[in-house]
Amino acid sequence: MIGRVLRKMASDWFLAGMIAAVLLAAAFPTFGAAGGAMHADVVSNxxxxxxxxxxxxxxxxxxxxxxxxxxxxxxxxxxxxxxxFPLLYFPFRWAFGGIIPEGLMLGFLYLCALPSTISSSVAMTAIAKGNVPAAIFNATLSSLLGIVLTPAIIELIQAGGSTGGLSFGQAVVNIATLLLLPFVLGQVARPVLGNLASRYKKYINTFDKLVILILVYSSFCDSTASGLWRDNGLSVIAMTLAGAALFLAVALFVSSRVAGWMGFSEEDRITAIFCGSKKTLASGVPMARLLFGAHPALGLIVLPIMFYHQLQLFVCSIMAGRFADRFNKAAPSENAFAGMPAAETVPVRSA
Structure with a gap:
């Protein structure tokens, strides 16, 4: 299994791109920082x-x-x-608050408050033979609810603390303007442009990832200029990886047990596991810039979701394959999605 994960990492250009973005930001922070020649705010928005x-x-x-x-x-x-997920933050902070830097701990809170991701939740559910229409609905609903609930959760838990960003009301307005408004416009334009988007979905997926890489680069430029790497060593990387792995393991365990306890069918339990344990990088990095503004530890804040994103893809892809194998062995002649129109699937994006 370890060899499979390593091979997948070696072939993943997006993961390599995120590493390159962080290294470039460490080497050339001035270009992408606030006020730099890149005009990061305009390009990012x-x-x-x-x-x-x-x-x-x-x-x-x-x-x-x-x-x-x-x-x-x-x-x-x-x-x-x-x-x-947000409740898991409290025992985590109690156990590790004394050793994890404040900015990174804020990043773990942000991870806990984020909505689910759409494309990989649906993709993993489809591979595992779960309830795909329910996965699409839940992942999309989660993204829309996150526009209000993510800043609300952070505001509630950080009461009396500082996020270095906007007020709750300003954050919701900005997030709605840059995330919800274009999403609605895309839905409105779908009857006219939907077929064109389906035809060029490969290029759209690539553009999606490139924008995330730009946001990662600019975020780390600001943090590098504020002393991110000067004040923190490799121990931060180790803590982030361990913390992200811990949250993922607990989320998968809890979602599986609760779904089983509630008596869901296997298809619905699969949907609960993959939609309830995922966190979005595609919305997470843009939303972080809107929520935390010019916070000097912005690079640390987005670090947990960057690690969590890769871990959830590796672990959940293995789990999805095992779920599919179980279905195939139990009913090799049955197709769990017989009659479902192919056009009703969504493009698979890693974020």
Whole structure:
């Protein structure tokens, strides 16, 4: 299994790009920092708007509506994402608050408050033979709820503390403007441009990832200029990796046990596991810039979601394959998605 993970890492240009972005920011922080020649604020905002317009363009509204009926499943997934996950932060902070730097601890809080990711949640659910329409509905609903709930959770838990960013009201308005508005515009334009988006989805996925790399670079430029690497060593990388792995392990365990305890079918349990344990990098990095503004530890704040993103892809892809194998052995002649139109799937993006 370790060899498989290492091979996947070696072939993942996006992971290599994130590492390169961090290294470039460490070597040339002035170019991408606030006030630098890159004009990072303008470039970032334009990229974020374009990415979420394309998200709205790519997502089938009919697929979203098809998942509406599983109310109990929806409540569980959203509770895992916005209630259970944030509650996990408290024992984590109690256990490790004395050794983890303040900026990194804020990053773990931010990780806990983030919504689920759309594309990889749906992709993993499909591979594992889960309830795909319900996964589409839950992942999309999570992203929309996160526009309000993510800043609200951080504001509530950080009461009396400082995030170095905007007020709750300003954060919601900015996030809605740069994330929700283009998503809605994409949905409105879908009848006209939807087929074109499907035809060029490979290039759209690449553009999506490139925008994230730009945001990672500019975030680390600001943090490098503020002394991120001067004041923190390799121990920060080790703590981030260990913390992200711990959160993922607990999230997978809790989502699996609770879904089983609630008596869900295997298909719905798979959906709960993959949608309830995921956190979005695609929305997470842009939202961090809007929530935390010019926080000197912005690079540290986005570090947990960067590590968590890669871990969730590696671990969940292995789990999805094992779920699929179980279905194939139990009913080799059955197709779990017979009759489901191919057009109702969404483009697979790693974020």
């Amino acid at each position: 334009a990229g974020i708007f374009a990415v979420f317009f394309l998200h709205g363009l790519a997502l089938s509204t009919r697929s979203l509506v098809a998942g509406l009926t599983k109310v109990k499943l929806h409540l569980l997934v959203q509770a895992l994402t916005f209630v259970i």
